[in-house]
Amino acid sequence: MLCLDHREVGAGREHSARGAMLADLAAKIGEGSVEARSLPLGDILWVWREDHPLSDRTRAADNASNGTASCELLAGWVVERKTFHDLSASIVDGRYDEQKARLLNSPGLEGIIYLVEGAEPLFGVTETTAREKANAAAGRGFGQRLISRALPMPTLSTTAVHTQMISGFHVAHTQSTVHTVGLLVAMHAELRERGPPGGSQAAVLYRSFAEQTRKSPYPRVFEAFGRMLRVIPHCGPEATEALVDEFQTPHAFAAALRNSSDTDLLLRLRQRRGGRAAVSAPALAACRELFTS
Secondary structure, eight states: OEEEEGGGTTOSHHHHTTOOHHHHHHHHHOGGGEEEEOOSSSSEEEEEEEEEEOOHHHHHHHTOTTSEEEEEEEEEEEEEEEEHHHHHHHHHHSHHHHHHHHHHTOTTOSEEEEEEESSSOOSOOOOOOHHHHHHHHSOOSTTHHHHOOOOOHHHHHHHHHHHHHTSOOEEEEESSHHHHHHHHHHHHHHHHHHOSOOTTSOOOBHHHHHHHHOOOSSOOHHHHHHHHHHTSTTOOHHHHHHHHHHHOSHHHHHHHHHHSOHHHHHHHHHHHTTTOOOSOHHHHHHHHHHHHO
């Protein structure tokens, strides 16, 4: 069963003219094989639905006339779908890091696909255009990245490479929603051919997956701290991760900024990251302006 998050049904102006995504998928793989529901994480995932006989007591309690109950097992694959605009906005407001962390910590997932949809080239961007350079140079205040939510293509390309090479996700690029539907149909056929999880692959109930991955309405301090850092110029995903790992809270970070020079902090962060300069001097200077002014 392909489960499509209800927010993805009929998404996009282009696809509205061709019909809802749910209808397109149902037409290609069968109405009984597609379902729209509110997913706790991801936009598309697959489950195996199995029927089990109920005891007389359970059947009476559940008013189950057919004497069976359905149990859903994760098929092991989930898709997070983004348009270029969605990806840009999620990087700016911190959802990119938060969603990625939740996916990495999810039970029962064999593979995670980060699907970026749009006609622009995702990989192989070689040079920033003159217009993008001019936009980047203008207005270096703290509200810049929050107001201008469209990040340049080289930034999105670097993010995609980081997601694949560092986080270990499978990154896919489709040109349109029609192309996306074709990819999902092919994945559905492959998972059906594999069959339900078994053997060395531990089966995880969808119900357990949903309970463990449901987003809390009360974000933890370090998550709020990470989102705060992501709106600061020059503070990309890797820099944010390094700062949150080292300081945990805004209060601890502010204290370190007051008590140490930028040179000392950069050396400290570099030693913590095995010699890699995850945080640049401009990023730290921007943080100092915000947290100590």
